[in-house]
Amino acid sequence: MLRQRALEVLSKDLVQSATLFRKASGVYHYLAHEVLPPLQNALPPERPPEATSRVSSVMSLICLADAQAVTVKKAEENGNTGGLLAKLHYGVKEFLVEAISELHSVTKECKDISSQPFGFYFMLQNITRAKDVSAVVSEETVVKSGDSVTDTFKLTYLEGNSWLWEVGGVKILVDPILVGNLDFGIPWLYDAAKKVLKNFRLDDLPEIDYLLITQSLDDHCHLKTLKPLSQKLPNLRVIATPNAKALLDPLFSKVTYLEPGQGSEIQVSNGSSVKIRSTAGPVLGPPWQRPExxxxxxxxxxxxxxYYEPHCVYNENFVEKERADIVITPVIKQLLPNFTLVSGQQDAVRLAKLLQAKFIVPMKNGDLDSRGLLSTLVQSEGTIESFKEILLKEVPDAKVLEPTPGVPLDISLTVDSV
Known part of the structure; x- marks a missing residue:
C-alpha cells in the first residue's frame, strides 16, 4: 500500500513520494527481520517465496532504490549537477545490484516462485545492465570530480535516543540502547522496549569508529548496552558529557569529555576531519549543575x-550564533505533571529557525512500548503534523525528513569548488 501510494503521488509531490518509498522499505525490513523469521518453522514447505525473509529484504532494497531515484529527480529539478547527481545515480544502481544478488539466492531455492517477483527480477537485471556503464562513470565522478564537492550524512534511527551516523567514512554510534530494556534501574516503576527494532542487537552493528554520549542518564548512557560494548570493543573511542565520567571511565580507556563549547576532531582517511563541538543541553538536577x-x-x-540534542532543550544565546543544515530533534512534547521531560513543537521550530536549518529530522524518543507507574503519568503533546504546520509558517524552506527505524536516511549537499 505504501509503495503504491508513493507511485500515485510521484507526479505531484516528489518529497512525499520519496518519504513513502522509505517507509515502505522500513515495513519490508521489519517483515524480513522481525515478523517472518519466527514464523518460518510454522509455515508449510510449499510456502510461496513472498512469505520468506529474503523476498521481503529484496523489496526493502527495491523501495530504497525507488526513493533514491525520486531524490535524483528532485535534485535535477533543483538544478543540481555534477557530483551529487552522480552519487545519487550510483546509489540507485547499488541498491538494485544488491537486490538482484539476494533474488538470485531466492530463485535458486524456490522453484515455484510466482510470476510477479520473477518478472520483476528480469526487469531489475535489464535496468542494471542498461546502467552499468553510466554507473561506473558516476562512481569515478564522485571520487574524482574537480568542479564540485559532495558531503553526506547517513543517519540510521535505532529508536529511542539511539542513532548510527556515518559521515566522511566515520561511523558514530549515539546513545545506544541495544541490550535489554530501558528501565533506569527501577523496572517496577518504568520499563520500556522498542517497537520496531525489537531484535536488533550489538552484533547487528557494523564496525563502529566512535561512541557519542549526550547525557548521563540511562536513556542515553545505558550501562546494559555499554558494558558488553566495551568488552567487544575495548579500544573504542568515546566522546561524552563529563557528567557521565563516573559511568564511562570504568568501561572505556579512550574517552574525551567535552564541556559545552569545547570541541574535538575525528581524523578521516584523506587527511581531513569530522569536527564535533558540544553545546549546552538540559540541566538534570539543581540549577548549579553542569548541563548535559x-x-x-x-x-x-x-x-x-x-545539530543533535535529544530533549529539544538549548541555550538560545549559544545556538543563535551557530548554523546547522540538519537538525535532529524531538518535536512531540513529553510531559509529567508540572514538568517537561522532552520539549518540541514551537520550541523545535524556534531551534530550526535559530540554526537556519535546511532539514529537520524528527525523532520519536517517547514512542516505546512502556509499562509501570511512571509510564502512565507521561503525557504527549502535539504531533509531527502540527509541528509541520508551525514550521511551514516560520521556516517555510525547511524540509522535514521522517526517519524509518533501521533504514538509512542519506542527506547530501554538493557545492561547486572554486
Missing part, C-alpha cells in the same frame, strides 16, 4: 553541519 550535552557535527568538507 548537545552536539554540532561538521562533515569533512565543511559543507554540512548536523
Amino acid at each position: 550535552n548537545g552536539y554540532l557535527v561538521t562533515s569533512p568538507q565543511g559543507q554540512l553541519t548536523l
